[in-house]
């Protein structure tokens with residue numbers, strides 16, 4: 149069988165006072181209980197930046213200014229591969245309204261590897277630690 153194409157996924161990296169925003173995948177979702185950087189799959193015609201602005205509005209009820217791509221990393225899950233594109237973001241405010249996740253947290257960069265991140269996120273966390281840890 150031909151391999152499915154790699155899904156392009158944008159993830160927002162928001163850092164405020166040295167702390168990084170992470171969100172927890174809710175019960176019933178793929179990878180439930182694991183922490184991730186909020187975001188989602190690119191739709192046709194989207195850049196990582198336009199995608200992350202749309203996703204953070206949908207998922208957290210917040211406007212965002214999207215900046216540079218920090219790093220991207222391909223990860224192969226049993227169901228197919230994703231290319232996780234970490235986009236630096238500045239949130240308009242920090243009063244977040246969750247709609248698809250069941251929790252959010254601000255964590256120190258070096259804590260990222262201890263909280264139970266989705267496996268695809270580990271190289272992203274390592275890059276954040278290199279730059280901000």
Ligand SMILES: Nc1nc2c([nH]c(=O)n2[C@@H]2O[C@H](COP(=O)(O)OP(=O)(O)OP(=O)(O)O)[C@@H](O)[C@H]2O)c(=O)[nH]1
Pocket residue numbers: 157158159177178179183184185186187188189230232266267268269
């Ligand atoms: N947004 C986001 N998704 C991630 C991260 N790490 C990671 O493995 N993923 C995976 O990338 C995909 C993102 O798609 P999505 O946010 O649109 O989620 P979804 O549950 O609708 O996806 P699905 O079609 O796989 O069920 C999911 O399969 C999710 O598990 C991350 O840090 N942020």
